[in-house]
Amino acid sequence: MALKLEKVVQGITPVSMEWRQKARTYLDKLAIPRGSLGELLNLAEQLAAIRETLEPSVRHKAVVTMAGDHGVVAEGVSAFPPEVTPQMVANFVAGGAAINVLAEVAGARVYVVDMGVAADLTDLVAAGKILSYKVDYGTRNMAKGPAMSREQAVQALEAGIDVAEKLIREGVELLATGDMGIGNTTPSSAILAAFSGLPAEEVTGRGTGISDEVLKNKVRVIQKALEINKPDPKDPVDVLAKVGGFEIGGIAGVILGAAYHKIPVVVDGFISSAGALLAKKLAPASVDYMIAAHQSMEYGHRHMLRELGLQPLLNLNLRLGEGTGGALAMNIVESAAQVIRKMLTFEDAGVTPDAPRGE
Numbered sequence: 001m002a003l004k005l006e007k008v009v010q011g012i013t014p015v016s017m018e019w020r021q022k023a024r025t026y027l028d029k030l031a032i033p034r035g036s037l038g039e040l041l042n043l044a045e046q047l048a049a050i051r052e053t054l055e056p057s058v059r060h061k062a063v064v065t066m067a068g069d070h071g072v073v074a075e076g077v078s079a080f081p082p083e084v085t086p087q088m089v090a091n092f093v094a095g096g097a098a099i100n101v102l103a104e105v106a107g108a109r110v111y112v113v114d115m116g117v118a119a120d121l122t123d124l125v126a127a128g129k130i131l132s133y134k135v136d137y138g139t140r141n142m143a144k145g146p147a148m149s150r151e152q153a154v155q156a157l158e159a160g161i162d163v164a165e166k167l168i169r170e171g172v173e174l175l176a177t178g179d180m181g182i183g184n185t186t187p188s189s190a191i192l193a194a195f196s197g198l199p200a201e202e203v204t205g206r207g208t209g210i211s212d213e214v215l216k217n218k219v220r221v222i223q224k225a226l227e228i229n230k231p232d233p234k235d236p237v238d239v240l241a242k243v244g245g246f247e248i249g250g251i252a253g254v255i256l257g258a259a260y261h262k263i264p265v266v267v268d269g270f271i272s273s274a275g276a277l278l279a280k281k282l283a284p285a286s287v288d289y290m291i292a293a294h295q296s297m298e299y300g301h302r303h304m305l306r307e308l309g310l311q312p313l314l315n316l317n318l319r320l321g322e323g324t325g326g327a328l329a330m331n332i333v334e335s336a337a338q339v340i341r342k343m344l345t346f347e348d349a350g351v352t353p354d355a356p357r358g359e
């Protein structure tokens with residue numbers, strides 16, 4: 001494992017139990033019937049424990065949308081052609097995509113990263129519109145051999161760590177992951193199958209909206225990729241190299257970088273969860289820093305969340321990616337932070353607390 005990745009993976013520690021306890025004790029004193037703000041209280045506790053303060057701030061927000069292409073599209077696994085990946089990158093830059101709209105509502109900036117788009121994006125990079133950590137012009141076809149080399153897998157992970165570190169240095173307090181890459185539900189499903197041992201049919205969904213016939217083919221392609229590559233579930237870098245994607249590695253890296261620097265990170269839908277699963281397998285304690293944004297409509301996401309051990313905040317029938325669920329969930333995360341920062345306790349507000357009655 002390369003030095004930076006090793007340092008980060010080994011430096012990720014579970015969140016402080018002491019701060020969890022402190023936060024819980026404080027939240028129990030708020031002038032509300034105990035527990036009545038439900039999941040917001042768990043989230044507030046998580047934020048306080050991550051940041052080791054009873055006044056966690058998540059004001060400065062960034063969505064990182066990682067883009068990459070996939071050689072496996074040659075097998076006919078998506079409803080859309082690969083040209084859509086660079087076209088959508090241009091749309092993100094123009095501000096006209098779903099993620100632009102939803103991130104603006106959440107008060108988050110969108111950072112688009114070229115992790116491996118199969119097109120020359122140097123003009124956008126030169127104009128400072130996107131970040132370039134391009135590993136290659138798309139992965140190779142995983143139905144024929146490994147999607148990338150082990151070195152490229154490490155490069156993708158370290159690129160994600162670099163992006164997280166750059167944004168955290170600039171003052172970002174809450175990150176969300178997103179993806180763009182035609183065909184990328186296929187490697188995401190393969191990653192889930194490799195780690196969970198579930199059969200391909202159980203982890204494969206319709207992505208951009210494929211027909212029954214194309215779905216059958218997609219399942220076969222995933223089975224074939226697993227059979228010929230034999231990814232080793234005990235070696236997450238091997239799984240990423242053999243059946244992953246550059247943007248998925250980048251997402252895993254962003255999550256690892258956030259966990260290392262003790263910054264909360266919102267995980268979007270199916271593709272981001274595949275990145276999160278890689279992060280968890282590399283550094284189990286990284287899960288403490290993750291917030292699952294939503295339950296995606298993509299078939300198999302349920303298994304993904306179970307493998308992660310995370311409960312999604314929202315269920316809005318989304319199946320888009322880009323970081324859209326992540327941006328939406330940021331509003332909830334901000335609300336949880338404000339609850340613990342700003343609400344008064346029974347004592348401070350002069351409200352009579354509950355007491356044993358009727359005796």
Ligand SMILES: Cc1cc2ncn([C@H]3O[C@H](COP(=O)(O)O)[C@@H](O)[C@H]3O)c2cc1C
Binds near residue numbers: 079084179206208322
């Ligand atoms: C116009 C358009 C915008 C998107 N934004 C996100 N995705 C989503 O769909 C793709 C994954 O689905 P599959 O594996 O079936 O190709 C990814 O790019 C994901 O981000 C989009 C897809 C399209 C077509």
Ligand SMILES: O=C(O)c1cccnc1
Binds near residue numbers: 268270296297320321
């Ligand atoms: O949940 C997602 O991230 C998703 C689902 C389908 C297609 N693209 C993305």
